Amino acid sequence: xxxxxxxxxxxxxxxxxxxxxxxxxxxxxxxxxxxxxxxxxxxxxxxxxxxxxx
Numbered sequence: 001x002x003x004x005x006x007x008x009x010x011x012x013x014x015x016x017x018x019x020x021x022x023x024x025x026x027x028x029x030x031x032x033x034x035x036x037x038x039x040x041x042x043x044x045x046x047x048x049x050x051x052x053x054x
Contacts, residue, residue: 006043013039 004012010028014020018030018039030039042049 003048005046005048006041007046009041009049010043013041 006028010020010030013030018032020028021031021038022029024040026042026044028041028043030041
């Protein structure tokens with residue numbers, strides 16, 4: 001699987017209708033109308049997100 005940065009993931013979720021609600025330190029918090037879940041995306045410049053299983 002190709003690695004992507006948090007910045008890139010933010011752009012992807014925004015194109016899919018998620019709205020940035022707040023930034024808490026380095027985490028961007030997103031919500032979407034009609035969805036109860038929230039997304040928390042760590043953004044550290046252009047560094048790639050790491051696989052949580054590694």
